[in-house]
Amino acid sequence: MKDNSTGGGRKQGAPSPCAACKLLRRRCAQDCVFSPYFPADEPQKFANVHKVFGASNVNKMLQVQT
Ligand SMILES: [Zn+2]
Numbered sequence: 001m002k003d004n005s006t007g008g009g010r011k012q013g014a015p016s017p018c019a020a021c022k023l024l025r026r027r028c029a030q031d032c033v034f035s036p037y038f039p040a041d042e043p044q045k046f047a048n049v050h051k052v053f054g055a056s057n058v059n060k061m062l063q064v065q066t
Contacts, residue, residue, distance in 0.1 A: 019046040024055055033062045 017028030018035035038046040049058055
């Protein structure tokens, strides 16, 4: 008996990208700088920020602390 059922129809190895990467169509890395701020279940949050500031500015803001 195998115990590899994860439930649902999601493919393993392809975690859903965070809201930012999804909108920007980027590959969401495991240490993605956006994911803590823009979780996948709150897409509207990043959409608003993106609309106001633009993607490149958002990227800059989040990369200040490195
Ligand atoms: Zn991401």
